[in-house]
Amino acid sequence: MSPSKLRQQAGRLWRLFATGFSFSAFGIGGIILWLLVFPCLYFFVRRPRIRIHFARAIIRYSFRGFIGLMSFLGVLRYQIIGEEKLERKGLLLLANHPSLIDTVFLMAFVKHADCIVKSGLWNNLFTRGPVRAAAYINNEQGSELLEACIATLKDGNNLIIFPEGTRTPANGDIQLKRGAANIAVRGLQNLTPVVIHCEPQTLGKGEPWWRIPERQVQFVIDVKDDIPIQSFTETGDSEVMAARHLTEFLQHYFNQEKAHHA
Template identity: 25%
Template structure:
């Protein structure tokens, strides 16, 4: 069955957006390369690299909006954009999550999978910006504490991996609570709501989803730094898990009918 003109147009815009976004990442890596060779390793270089990453993420997100690929409401993030020494915990429906959040949060440092650090594109940028490699909990507490000590916001996806489209969030890993206890940092829940399956677990990078992809970023509860005891840590983990489940139940339906 032949494709309709509107479907052909959507496919053309989608695949063109992949090329443009790929070009943005190449420019991002090139800028990071320049920073590594012009500034000595240290706090200043990491701060400049984070601003550069935020700028290029913003370019990518604004382009996707203009091209009709992405429709993302992240106005609520303005309330925390300048807060520092803050642990952010977010659900993880898509690989686009970090890009979207980085475009709005210039002081954000993300705990990222170790496999991303080995990639030719992006891995070196993450190292330059002081992002934290996700190995074992004992190995990430030191770098995470350093990032928070540099007045950053530390983003973690406590599910540990992306969820599948239409599925409930996965079980919550306790690492974020241990970091908040260790650093005495407050914890802000970030809820990413989308009906789009694109780049969820099992979705191919090249498979076009329905367009535009609708996202809404909401702020959940803001928890004070937990006490350094097992009960306080467990209560925080349970509260965050409950937030994720409620958002999964109600947010997707709201977006589909908006």
């Protein structure tokens, strides 16, 4: 085996170890937050609004540390384009979802972040403490889910949504659900698209963490200019039709951006 092949193989083995170490640290950190940090927060901070603010800040910096750890260990590199746009409040952030850690990236770099979490995360050993303390929106709220999303935006929080509802399939075809468009239309909320590019692809839908690529992964988080909602709500169409047209527009938008990066 040539020296270059040996270096490549050694690098891949190191990244496999570093990836496993990083995810183990993530899990252990979640348990520590659940068992030690957040109980102390509940004890010392009695006012729910302030407690939620601190909980979300703790999660943000914990996720920032996790991303920093993976970068330090050489698992990945990342670039954030348009980060200054995330300094605002009341943003409805819509992102594509190529990788398992997309959520971690956005939660790490978006201040005042709120998100919709699956009910399973409310009962998961590693995540239940953080998501409950931070009062994120449970997707099992039924008819109240839409109102909760609009309310958190009006309260100045930045709501992160992956309108695909799950990670992008292996064929790369982005198919959006209509929930995010309904929030934008009914809440008269402009949208801030975030295009996430991951090269080479890793931690995709149905892909185990140990199936790492041959080379180091590069993430690009591109915060795009806002999409004004008025062009969809001032056409005279019903809210249902406006949400449908917006979803079609966004699906074309994200697929076009993906093709541009390919």
